[in-house]
Amino acid sequence: MESLLAELRAAVGAGAVLTDADVTAGYRRDMMPLAPHGQPLAVVLPSSTAQVRAVVRACAAAGTPIVPRGAGSGLSGAANAVEGCVVLVTTKMDAILEIDPDNRLAVVEPGVVNLDLRAAVEKHGLFYPPDPSSYDWCTIGGNLATNAGGLCCVKYGVTTDSVLGLEVVLADGELLRTGRRTVKGVAGYDLTKLFVGSEGTLGVITRATLALRPLPQAPSTLVATFGSTAAAGAAVSRVVAEGVVPSLMEIMDRTSIRAVEQHLRTDLNAGAALLLCQSDSGGEAARRELAAIEQACVGAGAELVYATDDLAEGRDLLTARRAVLTALEVYGAWLTDDVCVPRTRIADLITGCERIAAEVGLRVAVVGHAGDGNMHPTIVYDPSSQDEFARAERAFDEILGLGLALGGTVTGEHGVGKVKREWLAKEIGPVGLRVHRDVKRALDPENLFNPGSMFSP
């Protein structure tokens, strides 16, 4: 192993190869407490594509697995170290190489922080939609690897919808360029979208060409409260059926509401559920959209509906949604699940989570992106209690089973990683799993990249 370490130091410089266990400990896992993680041989922080290629070649020659990693904000353990691996961290490759306003695209290195890109393109009147909750510290590389979503998805899609092309270092160190700089193009297989969401199992993304959108109008905001979960679910269905596409549509269940009320020392006047919606269409279009949403909410039995086009007030109304996880910390540690169900089944998911919470004897707060059915039931437990942790794990799994039973998927945006491998196999079945293994073997025959993540080889 000493010869590999020497090669890595030659490749990226001694200062960019970390081996001190106290230091590498910070790179062993991401934000998902349930996923397994090992002890890396080393953590390397390359500064260029050439350095990434040298690292990949050295590890391939030594037969040492590579786990690519961005900021470590993931929630699936995809970036967790496997025993004896090299963790390849892309945070030093953080240059925004180009912003081309006339063709509405940006070319970036993988270590660029999502928020930094958003801010840089906003200066040109442009918008990079994907906005995972960790947008102020997660990196574009991690967003690409996980096909990250966020609050914007209901109107603007997920990360894959904003990617035009990639540069990827393959398992033999060769450099693959996928996609193009044009907004349309069908030359060959869509390798770009194959790498997006492949969770570091197929190669290391070293550059991305991203499609930008015009900066939307300042948002108008609507909040609606409901006396029953069913009524809130019906409101979501009515909005979808009315053909309105809000730019944000979030739901909070009873448990979330109570936690936030206690945390913010306020009364949200919401019995069972709260919906928050925004329109960024501006002017009359925004008013028309919010009016249609209001009508849908009232028709579904909303107790209170309030809309505003005042920006500061809109931000205040969103505070409740953004405060949920912090509010839950008063009760213990939290574990966020991630299922996506058909939009008509949101109420069933929330009701099911109430049942699961009662069964395991833990608090489960459901918040989620109602506009696309992507729900984040969040389980609260006492981290010092092994018993509570085990019950939290049980709830986590039962929620996934519930999501599948409702016609959904076991991950809407967080990914499979090292925490949902068995669930991926359940969702896609033996033929799906075989094709995954075939694709993995075709691109990474020696199982160099993130081995055992997403699925067993």
Added chain:
Amino acid sequence: MESLLAELRAAVGAGAVLTDADVTAGYRRDMMPLAPHGQPLAVVLPSSTAQVRAVVRACAAAGTPIVPRGAGSGLSGAANAVEGCVVLVTTKMDAILEIDPDNRLAVVEPGVVNLDLRAAVEKHGLFYPPDPSSYDWCTIGGNLATNAGGLCCVKYGVTTDSVLGLEVVLADGELLRTGRRTVKGVAGYDLTKLFVGSEGTLGVITRATLALRPLPQAPSTLVATFGSTAAAGAAVSRVVAEGVVPSLMEIMDRTSIRAVEQHLRTDLNAGAALLLCQSDSGGEAARRELAAIEQACVGAGAELVYATDDLAEGRDLLTARRAVLTALEVYGAWLTDDVCVPRTRIADLITGCERIAAEVGLRVAVVGHAGDGNMHPTIVYDPSSQDEFARAERAFDEILGLGLALGGTVTGEHGVGKVKREWLAKEIGPVGLRVHRDVKRALDPENLFNPGSMFSP
């Protein structure tokens, strides 16, 4: 071969196995005159997924290649028969299995005609965006296989952006289900988008779950004329830079305009170029968008700009664009190319096509989807003249070289098929080609599906 034919008859019924050369001749090629085509052993028209699986298993056992085919409206030769193959035609599998308005999705068989799906979902106030020019006869299966585009793409993307999941018969007859029914989901590799656009080289799509959108507002239309190609190109750039996203933005060059004027016996008052734009945002939003487009056109030096929200008048204005190919038929046969360039390079592409036209001594009319840079230079030639045909071929290739040189791609929406194999190799390079071959081998190790299409094995 008799035993294979017997097995095929057993699989799909004798009436659905065509072997008479006079009959199978109609299935030998698509609409691209330049692509090679062979003589099929048989044409089979299965009626169900089970029948497709039986056909695939029989052909795999016999080592007989399969060329999947929809309506044959393609423009790349992707559906052209290879010598001695079985052409598997999916047009009999034409059921719309489900329309779910509450979750805005449809489940369809591959043989459904694009227009039939559009009409069926419109009854529910819903919209299936992809609208290739052949939408009144092309099938969804072909649209999926080629990742078809159309006029809608500037606002609504291409086919892959509307696909949630697929059912695919693999080379060993196994049935793969990809994707999901939810609008978001990241469980595993994005196999859905790998199969979309794979041009029948990886499997046979037998079912698709498609995402629908709310039906847009009735369109408002704007037409602008320009005295120079550069001014029209500048107008497109200004519209993009202004952050306006029209629902349609088409360009016609001088040659197209003259042909249409002669055909429709009218004067379009357009010297060098004509832009047609629509907004389907409705009401004030549409007026705002068209006003911004008008300002961009005037700023770029438009000679005449006219906008209307009258539906019938808007349709009339679009007549010119729709009449181009018919108008060109007066002069001879036409051959439509398909390149996509950065939106800032549209004028350069048109100017380059004028140069190529002069060089080869043929008429080249450029029409295209200006909003996304996807241009269709159309070469007119005398089909009875071998010399003109050869010059048309030369122009076809030179246009592709020009597209690449301008930073574009050799196919924006028609695909690679059997006509642009060498150009795909040029565009993606040796590493890209190797990965294509690796993926193909992983999914179709015996090279059963559409062998030699898209790239040589």
